[in-house]
Amino acid sequence: MWSLLKIRWRCVVNSLQRSRGKNKARRIALLIAILLPFWFTKQNLALFSAWQLMPIDHDLLIGNYVRLSLLALFMLLFFAGISIAIHTHFMAKDLTLLMSQPIPRWQIMAAKQIETALANFLLFLYLGLPALLASGLHHQAGWLYYLMLVPATLLFLLLPTQLAILLSSLMVSLLSYHRARRWAMALFAAVLLLFWGGFYFMQLSRYDPESSSFQLRNLQNLLGFSTGTVQRLFPSAWISGFLSAFMPEGSLSSLWPDLFALLGGVSILGWLAVRASLAVWHRDRHVAVSSKNGVDFSSRISSASDRPAPLMRSLFTKDITLIRRDIRITMQTAIYIGMLCVYSLVMPPIDEKGFSSMLPYVGLGSLAGLIALNLSALLLPFEGLSFIYLKSASLSMRKIVTAKLLTAVAIAGIAMTAALLILLFRQRISLALLPAVWSILLLSICSASAIGLWIGAFYGEFKWERVNHMLTFTGQLFSFVGYALYVFAAALILAGGFYIEMTAVAVFLFLCLSSAVVFCGTLNSFKRLDRIDWSL
Amino acid sequence: MIFTDNLTKFFGQTVAVDSLHLEVDKELFVFLGPNGAGKSTTIKMLTGLLNPTHGHIKIGGIDLHRDPLGAKQLIGYVPEQPHLYEKLTGSEFVLFLADIRRIPRREALRRMQRYFELFELVDVSAGLIEEYSHGMKQKIALVSALISDPQVLILDEPTVGLDPKSAHNLKDLLRHLVSRERTVFMSTHILELAERMCDRIGIIHKGKLLAVNTLDELRRQVASQAGTLEDIFLQLTDEQEPALGQQIFKAR
Numbered sequence: 185m186w187s188l189l190k191i192r193w194r195c196v197v198n199s200l201q202r203s204r205g206k207n208k209a210r211r212i213a214l215l216i217a218i219l220l221p222f223w224f225t226k227q228n229l230a231l232f233s234a235w236q237l238m239p240i241d242h243d244l245l246i247g248n249y250v251r252l253s254l255l256a257l258f259m260l261l262f263f264a265g266i267s268i269a270i271h272t273h274f275m276a277k278d279l280t281l282l283m284s285q286p287i288p289r290w291q292i293m294a295a296k297q298i299e300t301a302l303a304n305f306l307l308f309l310y311l312g313l314p315a316l317l318a319s320g321l322h323h324q325a326g327w328l329y330y331l332m333l334v335p336a337t338l339l340f341l342l343l344p345t346q347l348a349i350l351l352s353s354l355m356v357s358l359l360s361y362h363r364a365r366r367w368a369m370a371l372f373a374a375v376l377l378l379f380w381g382g383f384y385f386m387q388l389s390r391y392d393p394e395s396s397s398f399q400l401r402n403l404q405n406l407l408g409f410s411t412g413t414v415q416r417l418f419p420s421a422w423i424s425g426f427l428s429a430f431m432p433e434g435s436l437s438s439l440w441p442d443l444f445a446l447l448g449g450v451s452i453l454g455w456l457a458v459r460a461s462l463a464v465w466h467r468d469r470h471v472a473v474s475s476k477n478g479v480d481f482s483s484r485i486s487s488a489s490d491r492p493a494p495l496m497r498s499l500f501t502k503d504i505t506l507i508r509r510d511i512r513i514t515m516q517t518a519i520y521i522g523m524l525c526v527y528s529l530v531m532p533p534i535d536e537k538g539f540s541s542m543l544p545y546v547g548l549g550s551l552a553g554l555i556a557l558n559l560s561a562l563l564l565p566f567e568g569l570s571f572i573y574l575k576s577a578s579l580s581m582r583k584i585v586t587a588k589l590l591t592a593v594a595i596a597g598i599a600m601t602a603a604l605l606i607l608l609f610r611q612r613i614s615l616a617l618l619p620a621v622w623s624i625l626l627l628s629i630c631s632a633s634a635i636g637l638w639i640g641a642f643y644g645e646f647k648w649e650r651v652n653h654m655l656t657f658t659g660q661l662f663s664f665v666g667y668a669l670y671v672f673a674a675a676l677i678l679a680g681g682f683y684i685e686m687t688a689v690a691v692f693l694f695l696c697l698s699s700a701v702v703f704c705g706t707l708n709s710f711k712r713l714d715r716i717d718w719s720l
Numbered sequence: 721m722i723f724t725d726n727l728t729k730f731f732g733q734t735v736a737v738d739s740l741h742l743e744v745d746k747e748l749f750v751f752l753g754p755n756g757a758g759k760s761t762t763i764k765m766l767t768g769l770l771n772p773t774h775g776h777i778k779i780g781g782i783d784l785h786r787d788p789l790g791a792k793q794l795i796g797y798v799p800e801q802p803h804l805y806e807k808l809t810g811s812e813f814v815l816f817l818a819d820i821r822r823i824p825r826r827e828a829l830r831r832m833q834r835y836f837e838l839f840e841l842v843d844v845s846a847g848l849i850e851e852y853s854h855g856m857k858q859k860i861a862l863v864s865a866l867i868s869d870p871q872v873l874i875l876d877e878p879t880v881g882l883d884p885k886s887a888h889n890l891k892d893l894l895r896h897l898v899s900r901e902r903t904v905f906m907s908t909h910i911l912e913l914a915e916r917m918c919d920r921i922g923i924i925h926k927g928k929l930l931a932v933n934t935l936d937e938l939r940r941q942v943a944s945q946a947g948t949l950e951d952i953f954l955q956l957t958d959e960q961e962p963a964l965g966q967q968i969f970k971a972r
Binding site for chain 1: 767768769770771788789790791792793795797799801803804805806807808811812816817819820821822823824825826827828829830832833836842843844845846848850851864
């Protein structure tokens with residue numbers, strides 16, 4: 185089993201060492217990725233210091249905060265783990281090779297469990313570790329606390345993973361692997377949306393405009409969390425209980441119940457997960473395609489046109505079909521659109537005068553632009569290795585890039601129009617404003633799409649198999665930085681023009697900026713695609 | 721129809737293809753070579769997927785560098801690995817490629833029906849490609865290359881993954897295309913296939929074209945009248961290999 189894990193580790197190290205773009209930008213991105221958890225830790229520490237000044241039991245509050253964070257993380261790890269488990273346990277390409285080797289199969293599945301848990305590690309690194317580190321630093325814990333963090337982390341990661349494997353085994357026993365993975369991703373996206381919606385709607389200031397965003401009542405509610413006995417049943421309480429034994433005021437004798445709970449949970453769930461996944465593996469594998477899945481050629485030929493289909497329409501239809509059938513992109517886009525509509529629905533009354541009257545539109549435009557950016561950045565790498573067929577066809581890259589720009593703008597544009605109409609109707613704003621605002625927002629969406637295409641052409645992975653990484657990390661970072669710079673510049677121009685009462689000039693400058701971004705983005709994108717050496 | 725002059729490709733310091741001169745016209749040309757010899761790199765340059773470091777390529781008299789779209793219009797290409805759009809159905813994929821080749825929809829459907837029947841794909845044509853086996857994907861890649869009735873058909877290991885009947889049908893089809901004055905350029909590892917159906921053979925090794933001729937001429941060239949293509953291939957590429965193999969077995 186150690187050999188199986190070692191070889192996976194070697195694969196990760198090799199891919200990091202030999203991956204494309206081993207340059208300064210990549211190093212900076214990696215440095216930011218490493219430093220980010222420490223920055224989160226610093227933020228948590230600042231929060232804990234602020235709580236210390238309040239007339240409440242701050243130690244209990246910090247404990248509950250850590251437990252709640254870990255509980256939320258546990259849920260996320262569980263739901264994220266289902267699709268990862270379906271991939272690693274049933275769809276990974278190395279499984280056929282491994283299963284044919286003289287290795288006990290339970291060892292393969294156990295190694296796959298650890299692989300799945302480690303695949304979830306990034307979530308823990310950014311959402312769980314900062315709270316635990318800050319808690320240790322705040323209580324001035326000794327080195328043993330930090331040492332114990334390592335096994336505690338592994339046990340904590342394993343528990344939701346094993347539950348996810350159990351559920352994934354059930355899903356693939358009922359559905360095909362691909363369909364099960366699509367449903368698992370949809371479930372994860374829905375959970376993310378629920379989390380976001382929950383946090384958004386739970387803000388007290390949203391219902392009570394007079395109150396500030398800070399409420400002592402909220403903290404008191406958080407204090408009451410530990411009184412619930414149900415929370416003791418969750419592994420989040422076990423890990424925090426286990427680690428608190430290594431705090432200065434903790435006693436080692438109190439760690440045993442939580443340690444037994446963690447170890448017992450991991451052992452029992454691990455055994456069940458191995459049995460369940462092996463049971464599914466030993467089942468008859470699903471048949472490739474239904475034998476009654478043919479096209480009725482005679483009726484289609486008789487109704488077909490004698491002319492070629494319009495090229496742009498074919499490219500556009502193909503992209504829309506691929507997006508529609510890919511649950512990852514569909515759910516991601518649905519989440520953004522959901523956020524956009526909620527944003528318009530819960531918007532407080534807009535000021536009639538002053539620059540603040542523009543801010544809601546800036547927010548709406550930025551969110552709609554984010555949808556376009558995200559979509560267009562993925563649309564090129566989304567092609568995967570199939571792009572070879574477009575590249576070898578007598579088809580200008582300019583047309584491909586334009587079709588992708590149109591696809592991203594169409595989807596984001598429809599979402600933006602819907603959100604804008606909601607905003608205007610809810611705020612009882614004159615519809616006469618609609619054409620001007622709509623045009624400006626659409627132009628900003630076009631710019632965001634162009635930035636996305638630009639980044640996508642340079643930082644696309646062009647690998648279909650890498651489910652979560654169709655854009656490199658550097659590419660993701662650059663796309664958001666590029667877009668943030670554009671939004672900042674556009675907002676500065678519009679706000680400046682508004683303040684010096686030269687709105688027409690500001691709009692003209694905004695038009696120039698956006699047109700330049702669209703031109704540069706699409707030009708660089710198709711030039712890059714033209715130049716790309718297809719040494720795959 | 722295919723003309724290359726001094727075609728060279730460097731990957732860093734490594735020469736993948738070295739000063740390749742080729743002329744292939746209205747024939748079935750088979751490109752042979754050991755792994756890493758430069759076959760796929762040559763094919764990728766012929767289809768415009770890789771830019772040559774030096775040299776020129778002309779397809780149907782059109783310079784691939786100067787007028788890539790015009791040259792590519794004449795080419796049908798079957799890559800080594802059939803990486804298709806997994807979320808499209810087989811028929812959607814073929815129709816999409818017919819659209820970007822500007823083939824009238826009715827004609828595209830007629831051709832698609834014919835090829836789907838030939839390769840026994842009709843029953844699965846409405847299923848998503850992600851559910852297809854490797855052989856079925858390979859057949860879809862073949863149909864999508866044939867759908868535009870190209871003047872030049874370039875195939876990189878086309879028989880890998882095909883069932884015997886489909887492989888047989890493909891051989892017949894390729895011969896039929898050549899009889900209709902099409903040019904077929906094919907790389908393969910299957911020497912028996914090359915021996916039986918090709919007009920001329922090119923043998924490439926370490927990026928250099930060692931020999932281009934008919935099988936009979938090649939036999940004469942290497943002075944092994946009774947030898948098979950395998951003997952000729954081994955003699956031209958690396959004479960040491962069989963001896964090394966025998967040594968390994970003797971040592972055991």
